Amino acid sequence: xxxxxxxxxxxxxxxxxxxxIAVFVIGAYWSTVRKPVEYQSSTAISVAKTKSDNQSNAxxxxxxxxxxxxxxxxxxxSIIGLFSSPSFVSEVFSKAGYNLPSANLRSLAKIFTAKKxxxxxxxxxxxxxxxxxxxxxxIIETSAQLAKYQIESSFSSASEEFTVSYINPVVIASPKPIxxxxxxxxxxGLFVALGIVFIKESIKK
Numbered sequence: 319x320x321x322x323x324x325x326x327x328x329x330x331x332x333x334x335x336x337x338x339i340a341v342f343v344i345g346a347y348w349s350t351v352r353k354p355v356e357y358q359s360s361t362a363i364s365v366a367k368t369k370s371d372n373q374s375n376a377x378x379x380x381x382x383x384x385x386x387x388x389x390x391x392x393x394x395x396s397i398i399g400l401f402s403s404p405s406f407v408s409e410v411f412s413k414a415g416y417n418l419p420s421a422n423l424r425s426l427a428k429i430f431t432a433k434k435x436x437x438x439x440x441x442x443x444x445x446x447x448x449x450x451x452x453x454x455x456x457i458i459e460t461s462a463q464l465a466k467y468q469i470e471s472s473f474s475s476a477s478e479e480f481t482v483s484y485i486n487p488v489v490i491a492s493p494k495p496i497x498x499x500x501x502x503x504x505x506x507g508l509f510v511a512l513g514i515v516f517i518k519e520s521i522k523k
Contacts, residue, residue: 331515338511339504346503350496354449359458361487363465364441365393367480390440393473393480397442397465401432406464414460416453430461451489458487 328335367390400406404426411418420426431445444461448454462484469482 327515327519328512331518335508335511335515338514339507342503342507342510343500344503346499346506347496350494350499353494355494356447356449356492357451357454357489358445358447358492359454359487359489360443360445361458361462361484362441362443363397363462363482363484365390365397365469365480365482366440390480393469394434394440394442396473397469397482398432398434400465400468401430401444401461402427406468410457410461410464413464414453414456416457447492451491455487455489458489462487 404423407426407429408418418426419429429446432442434442444458444465446454446458446461448457466482466484470480473480
């Protein structure tokens, strides 16, 4: 078949093509509009070694507090580990007064997104999403409070002390991807419509 034959088939079935494409486009648009607004909550947790001997009192060179900075960075990794722990996540939801959203351990480990923007930094950014604005803010703040308690109580000692701090959580509404989903619906509808039209023509022959 030549190009003009394909174009002829498309033109003969133009109404069917338009209807199928319209169904997919409207469906994608409507499902996106009806989808509940999702709220993104975020905070940043930092670790600092606040208690150690001053260089003036030490009988050895402390390399400009290099090891203190390195220790704080390593504790940042521990914070990331906490947020991927199902038991930690379970305790966060319990203290915040909410039921766990899933009993699957793998799913629980992925509820929070915790990462360093720079691998050597002692600052961890934590994100949590939910369709309930109040819950999103409560969960992220409770998680920061619990992480602060866990790290300070577990790693501080008589000779060393680590202080964990976090910024006030921010909660914002995620924009709905209406345009992107509508375009996806358009292209999927186009391919489906063309497939149906050419299958229909092949059956006729």
